[in-house]
Amino acid sequence: MIRAGIVGASGYIGGELCRILLGHPHLELVAPVSRGMAGRRLDGVHPNLRALTDLAFVGPDDAPDCDVLFLATPHRETMAMVPRWAGRAGCLVDLSADFRLTDPEVYERYYGTAHTAPELLPEFVTGWPERYRKDLAGADRISVPGCMATAAILALYPLAAAGLVEDRVSVDGRIGSSGSGSGAGPMNLHAERSGAMRVFAPAGHRHEAEVAQATGLTVSMSATGVEAVRGAQVLCRATLTAELREPELRRVYRDCYGAEPFVRVVAQRRGLYRLPEPKILSGSNFCDVGFALDADRGQVVAVAALDNLVKGAAGNAVQCVNIRQGWPERLGLEFPGLHPL
Template identity: 65%
Template sequence: MSEKRTRVAVAGASGYIGGELLRLLLDHPYVEVVLATSDSFAGKRVHNPHPNLRGRTELAFSPHDSLGDAADLDVLFLAMPHGHTMKKMPWYLQRAGVVVDLGGDFRLRDPAGYPRYYGTEHPAPELLSSFVTGLPEWHRDELRTADRIAVPGCMATAGILTVRPLAEAGLLDGPVQVDARTGSSGSGAAAGSANLHAERSGAMRVFAPTQHRHEAEIAQATGLPVHMTATGVEAVRGVQVLCRAPLAGGVREADVRAAYRKAYAEEPFVRVVAQRTGVYRLPEPKILAGSNYCDVGFSVAGDGSQVVLVGALDNLVKGGAGSAVQALNVRFGWPETTGLSFPGLHPN
């Protein structure tokens, strides 16, 4: 392995996902962060919007257009708002050899999904098939040579990791109902009045009763019809999904557990949590804060007719920046867990 560090830039680095990328990349032994962009914070130190990084770096934000002058970038992370990169992706692709997009603009392979789920026609549909999904658990071989990576959404990541093993094994017989709950950081650092503390505190707001955009990603990854509801809960970090689906005839609880074990036995960041006793018997995002883990679990109905699948993760890490860094590790042949070993906190 070369001693030369890989030169990376983070565009949109002042948001929550951008901050998590910086937190992970600044301690990454094979990476040098040479540029962090933000128009609103241009000229200010990184620790201004990210006080947890105080004393960790002297890096200051540059305006987005400074990417045009950046030389010898190996990797460009895009932590931009939805709708931004689909308009400028050809320009971004010229800035670095590897581009990792953490927004929603290149997650779907079918351009017909964008008017339905994003409210707009995709301006660069010819580029959609060139992006590899940044979820190593299911796309590791493709990621080893990928120069264009699209990281799934936070609730989509939880839903895919929770449902796909059973879908692949043919254990589900019908559509999947996904009930997703997310903390306030999922709305981003520039969230509007609906996410003020006075409005959010004590609330369980169903902000997407139908057709949340992550529904399309889960359906794409599992090949099953998916109907999704999303609710904001009183937490800062964390996603939890409850996925209900009918079981195929003759499927037993042991078959469900075996499907998970087969899919994730060698995976460093997915754990099967389905216990009969204890405080945390099923996946709980509270204990995953700051970690790159996704816990998955299940409960089979007494008559064996249906199953409830549960997944949990930190929306900013495994649901965003952590998966991006994990995909980076795979792409460059580094140990996959590099920079991602933090186990979470308990109590928290």
């Protein structure tokens, strides 16, 4: 068994990592690390884990060394933690934003603080299995993309790679309340959030830098908080560089993702779920991608949806570790989601 630890195991992403690792046949959770919850049982914080484990959280100083260590820790803070934890595990998987952007100046512009460990940026492989599968095999430092960034990248990449869209694209993201984390402030109180569709980033959402880096496009991104707890959905609007019919567009997506274990092309003419819908993806590691073609205007709307805590975070991280270890990518990630929900 491969010994695994989670720093920040008491948060929502940390809880998802706990859930997935407890059901993984080759990864053994030995170190659920939490400074504030040390000594408390996991199932006291994550009640869905009742009867699955007797583990308790451990403090950072009491955590044993691991083969794989997941950092489910806050943006702007993780970069200072990496030197401390790097010697405690053979493989470090970062789920914060601190090692996603290769340019420290871009990081400072979007996160409002200077990067304190820019020399470590080249060590991290982007946790994007659909493109960096070969680089992830054997990687010792992995940086997992953000949730809405993952959705937008998967939606736009086939179009960008084929040169089918003009440079400037817009991304409209929608995210459930769990995207704010378990320590969210007053704006995430039920009384404030229920019934609201809050545009919290009308322009310049920080994930636009990740999408631009991954696709080579110039990206403008907005984001809205919706009433759902889980789920992220993006609508990406782009202008086509040439006339294109729907069958040709469908073929572009199928050629790109036909062999992928966790990306499904969903673009149907009719039905309740004819385009990607995050509701039916809750708990799963799938990202559904689709499109709507506006031939008269020469435009395409690329749509993607995923569970922000799974394919948008914990599940994608475990998928990367599966690749690193040479295991089947679906290992521990077989749950397909629920319907109805």
